[in-house]
Amino acid sequence: MTAEAPAGEVAIEVRGLRKSYGSLEAVRGIDLSVVRGEVFAMLGPNGAGKTTTVEILEGYRSRSSGEVRVLGHDPARRERDLMSRMGIVLQQSGVQQYLTVREVVAMYAGYYPHPRDVDEVIELVGLADAANRRILQLSGGQHRRVDVALALAGDPELLFLDEPTTGFDPSARRQAWDTVRSLAGLGKTVFLTTHFMDEAQALADRVAIIARGQIVALGSPNTLGARGSQATVIRFSLPDGVVPAEELGITRVSGGAWQVQTTEPTRVLHELTGWAVNAQVELVGLEVSRPSLEDVYLALTSEEDQEGAA
Amino acid sequence: MSGLALSIRQVGYENRAFWRNPIAAFFTFFFPLMFMIIFNVLFGGTSRIGGASGLRVADFYTPAVITFGVITATYTNIAMMITGARDLGILKRMRGTPLPPWAFMAGRIVHSVLLAFLLVVIVAAFGALFYSVHLPWDRLPALILTLAIASGSFCALGLAIAGLVPNADSAPAIVQFSVLPLNFISNVFVDMRGAPAWINTVSEIFPIRHFADALMGIWNPLTSGSGFYWGDLAVIAAWGVCGVLVAMRTFTWEPRA
Numbered sequence: 001m002t003a004e005a006p007a008g009e010v011a012i013e014v015r016g017l018r019k020s021y022g023s024l025e026a027v028r029g030i031d032l033s034v035v036r037g038e039v040f041a042m043l044g045p046n047g048a049g050k051t052t053t054v055e056i057l058e059g060y061r062s063r064s065s066g067e068v069r070v071l072g073h074d075p076a077r078r079e080r081d082l083m084s085r086m087g088i089v090l091q092q093s094g095v096q097q098y099l100t101v102r103e104v105v106a107m108y109a110g111y112y113p114h115p116r117d118v119d120e121v122i123e124l125v126g127l128a129d130a131a132n133r134r135i136l137q138l139s140g141g142q143h144r145r146v147d148v149a150l151a152l153a154g155d156p157e158l159l160f161l162d163e164p165t166t167g168f169d170p171s172a173r174r175q176a177w178d179t180v181r182s183l184a185g186l187g188k189t190v191f192l193t194t195h196f197m198d199e200a201q202a203l204a205d206r207v208a209i210i211a212r213g214q215i216v217a218l219g220s221p222n223t224l225g226a227r228g229s230q231a232t233v234i235r236f237s238l239p240d241g242v243v244p245a246e247e248l249g250i251t252r253v254s255g256g257a258w259q260v261q262t263t264e265p266t267r268v269l270h271e272l273t274g275w276a277v278n279a280q281v282e283l284v285g286l287e288v289s290r291p292s293l294e295d296v297y298l299a300l301t302s303e304e305d306q307e308g309a310a
Numbered sequence: 311m312s313g314l315a316l317s318i319r320q321v322g323y324e325n326r327a328f329w330r331n332p333i334a335a336f337f338t339f340f341f342p343l344m345f346m347i348i349f350n351v352l353f354g355g356t357s358r359i360g361g362a363s364g365l366r367v368a369d370f371y372t373p374a375v376i377t378f379g380v381i382t383a384t385y386t387n388i389a390m391m392i393t394g395a396r397d398l399g400i401l402k403r404m405r406g407t408p409l410p411p412w413a414f415m416a417g418r419i420v421h422s423v424l425l426a427f428l429l430v431v432i433v434a435a436f437g438a439l440f441y442s443v444h445l446p447w448d449r450l451p452a453l454i455l456t457l458a459i460a461s462g463s464f465c466a467l468g469l470a471i472a473g474l475v476p477n478a479d480s481a482p483a484i485v486q487f488s489v490l491p492l493n494f495i496s497n498v499f500v501d502m503r504g505a506p507a508w509i510n511t512v513s514e515i516f517p518i519r520h521f522a523d524a525l526m527g528i529w530n531p532l533t534s535g536s537g538f539y540w541g542d543l544a545v546i547a548a549w550g551v552c553g554v555l556v557a558m559r560t561f562t563w564e565p566r567a
Contacts, residue, residue, distance in 0.1 A: 080410070092399055093402050094395070095403070096323070096327050097398075098326075107319075112407070113408075154407070154408070
């Protein structure tokens with residue numbers, strides 16, 4: 001896996017990261033680097049190791065082995081300088097229920113050496129109308145905005161967003177995306193995890209696809225879908241009783257349906273059609289398809305389901 | 311801001327949130343006064359315990375209800391609030407900020423101790439006004455020291471039990487179970503002089519009995535002395551130290567649900 005980061009100052013550097021819980025290895029050797037100002041997405045199914053990885057970067061969890069640098073610090077040491085320079089939006093976390101939005105933002109802002117203006121933060125996340133309401137009076141979507149507001153209160157250089165839109169309706173997701181884009185516009189480095197492909201595609205400069213604790217693909221959303229190494233799929237049907245030559249390596253999907261995946265579509269197609277012409281067989285419904293980002297994602301992460309890993 | 315300034319600021323936020331939560335404020339302040347009235351009505355505030363030369367009922371139940379109230383304000387409040395904040399993810403979020411963990415904890419503990427002192431003032435004033443219970447002005451230094459050691463120790467024990475409680479749902483049951491039976495055998499709800507010796511021995515293992523006895527001595531107008539009950543204070547403080555040690559081993563910032 002070549003993890004080519006764009007040129008620039010490195011915000012996050014991870015080498016050979018591993019994390020085990022007892023006999024379960026949740027993270028199995030991750031390498032990545034994130035440059036300043038970049039929006040980096042870690043995309044993967046539930047249980048792939050996203051939250052474990054991001055919580056190691058945030059300083060919540062220790063690692064079993066590997067090197068991790070976040071803004072030049074080892075996050076496991078939880079130094080105050082590092083904690084002052086990053087903002088964290090956890091997957092689930094509560095706020096003091098009986099304080100108002102403005103009070104909690106002001107309370108959190110006070111923990112940081114160079115906080116942003118409280119009203120500006122509230123405005124940025126779109127809670128200006130609810131600024132004087134108590135946390136327990138807010139809707140679910142408004143809660144999530146409070147999460148973002150609290151992460152921004154200290155004017156962090158680096159922002160972690162762990163599954164920021166899980167449970168959102170489509171319009172709330174769009175609004176959240178706009179907020180993330182505006183953060184990127186402010187020059188913040190954003191590290192987000194998601195299990196929504198469209199979210200990674202819409203927001204990220206680069207995406208790492210993670211499955212079973214390992215990064216299985218890394219690149220910009222566009223190059224990721226068009227990766228040369230990804231297999232082209234050739235599908236067709238044959239009449240009953242007709243079987244393609246064994247050396248072609250084609251597998252039966254069901255009944256008369258056949259399929260082959262190849263990284264050399266030109267050669268395979270040439271051999272296949274050559275065999276068909278010689279054998280005087282028609283390849284019914286012959287189809288050659290390039291994988292979409294969705295196909296790439298599903299192909300890369302489906303092994304997990306087969307092996308039934310957590 | 312320094313850690314100290316941050317924890318003082320944290321006390322302010324804790325206080326604001328506390329008074330807006332009607333249930334916590336109700337249990338902490340209304341319950342002790344309610345018990346005070348009930349006991350005085352039941353046993354006749356001016357009648358004497360243990361014969362004509364004994365303590366008046368009101369003189370017994372003023373320090374007894376203060377014992378109950380201080381434990382509610384410290385031990386019970388800390389245990390409930392910490393397990394609640396832990397399961398809601400408030401503690402985890404706090405841990406993701408540069409606020410030093412001790413500054414957050416200090417804010418909570420100092421707030422509880424202040425509540426305890428306020429409660430003492432309210433109950434003492436209530437007793438003086440309605441049951442003409444004398445105020446122990448002459449033993450004020452002993453009272454302040456006793457309250458400081460006891461409220462600090464019961465906060466530490468609250469943190470310890472919070473670490474042992476599996477989740478916020480089970481917190482009320484476990485916390486009440488750990489306090490309520492002891493209140494009955496510790497000179498808080500019932501005068502223990504008539505009780506069998508063995509049950510007095512049991513109750514003397516625990517800190518509630520020693521706190522109640524120390525306050526009882528401070529409020530007792532029939533005794534002399536400065537009111538420093540060093541033996542009782544030592545037992546309470548020892549429990550407090552144990553509380554700190556257990557809390558350090560069992561405390562977690564993350565939800566357990």
